[in-house]
Amino acid sequence: MSRSTMIQPLRDAGYSIEEQVPLAELGTFHLGGPLRWLLRLSHSQDLLQVRQLCLEHDIPVFLFGEGSNILFSDAGWPGLGIRFVQQDAVPREEAPGVWTISAACSLQDVVAWAVAGGWAGLEAFTGIPGTVGGAVVGNAGAWGVQMEHVLTRVKGVNAEGQFQTCEVADCNFSYRNSDLKHNGFWVSDIQVRLQAGDSAALMQEHRRILALRASKHPDWQREPCIGSFFKNLEPSSAAERRQAAGYFLEQVGAKTKSVGGAGVFADHANILIKRDAHCRAEDVAALARELQQAVKSQFDIDLVREVRYLGEIQGEQSATGFY
Numbered sequence: 666m667s668r669s670t671m672i673q674p675l676r677d678a679g680y681s682i683e684e685q686v687p688l689a690e691l692g693t694f695h696l697g698g699p700l701r702w703l704l705r706l707s708h709s710q711d712l713l714q715v716r717q718l719c720l721e722h723d724i725p726v727f728l729f730g731e732g733s734n735i736l737f738s739d740a741g742w743p744g745l746g747i748r749f750v751q752q753d754a755v756p757r758e759e760a761p762g763v764w765t766i767s768a769a770c771s772l773q774d775v776v777a778w779a780v781a782g783g784w785a786g787l788e789a790f791t792g793i794p795g796t797v798g799g800a801v802v803g804n805a806g807a808w809g810v811q812m813e814h815v816l817t818r819v820k821g822v823n824a825e826g827q828f829q830t831c832e833v834a835d836c837n838f839s840y841r842n843s844d845l846k847h848n849g850f851w852v853s854d855i856q857v858r859l860q861a862g863d864s865a866a867l868m869q870e871h872r873r874i875l876a877l878r879a880s881k882h883p884d885w886q887r888e889p890c891i892g893s894f895f896k897n898l899e900p901s902s903a904a905e906r907r908q909a910a911g912y913f914l915e916q917v918g919a920k921t922k923s924v925g926g927a928g929v930f931a932d933h934a935n936i937l938i939k940r941d942a943h944c945r946a947e948d949v950a951a952l953a954r955e956l957q958q959a960v961k962s963q964f965d966i967d968l969v970r971e972v973r974y975l976g977e978i979q980g981e982q983s984a985t986g987f988y
Contacts, residue, residue, distance in 0.1 A: 697737025730796030738976025768798030785862030
C-alpha cells in the first residue's frame, strides 16, 4: 500500500485527517518539521478503534497531548500523530472521593477544578503544563508528590490494540518514568482518590505555587521551552533527597552557553529555551549534549533527559518514534 492510500481506512471510518501539519504548531517548544498526518481526538472511546485500524493497516502512529515534554525533529515525522486533547471535560465521581478523569484533559484545568471544589491531592501539580495522560506516562510531579501518589487505576489501549485497566502496581512507576512510557500504552482515562479539603486554603496554596513557578520558569508562549530538560539525581541512600540537576548545570556555567538559536533560561539552568526564530531542534539537542558533557567532565555525573525526542535529530540516534 502506498503512503498516499495508507491512511484511507481511517478516513473511511469517518475520521478527519489533516496533512503536512507543522509539528512546531503542536508543542510548547514551537519546533519541528511537517507531520505527515494529524488526527485530533478528544474522546477516549475513539482510541481503541483508531489503534486497531493502525495495527491492521500498518500505519506508523504516535499519541501525544499538548507537546509540553517532546522535542520534535526538524525533519518532521512520516506517519500519523494523534493529538489527544479535550476541553471542558468534567471529572466523574465513581465513589466518595474517587474520580475518573479523561487523559485528554489539561492537567491545569483538572487542578483548578479540584482546588475550586475543595478536593485536596492535586495542588502540588499546579503550573505543570500538558495533559493528564502525559503527566501519568511521565509520572510528573513536584514538591515530593508524583502522579503515582494520587492514582488508583489507569485505563487505555495497549500496544496489541486491546482495552486494558492497569492497577498502579502494574505500571512500575519510578521517578519521571513508568512502563507506560516504554510499552506503547495509550492512556484514555485515569482514576484518582482525593480528600475533602478547605477550598480557601487550597486556593491559597495554588496561588503560592503559581507565583513561585512564575519567578523561576519562563512563560513558554513568550520564551518557547519544554520545562526541565534533565531529571534530578536520585539519592545515593534512603536518607538523602534528590539533588537538583540545575545545581550542577549552574556550576558548569550552563546559563552562559548556547548553540545556534538554543539557549538556557536566565533564571533556571535546567530549562533550555528557543532564543530566536532561527532555532532548530538539532540546536537544542546539541546544547543538551554539551551540557551533559560539561557536567560529566566536572562532576562525573551522567545527566539523563526528562524530555522525549521524536523522529530523527542530527547527532542523536535515528528513531521512528519516541526515544
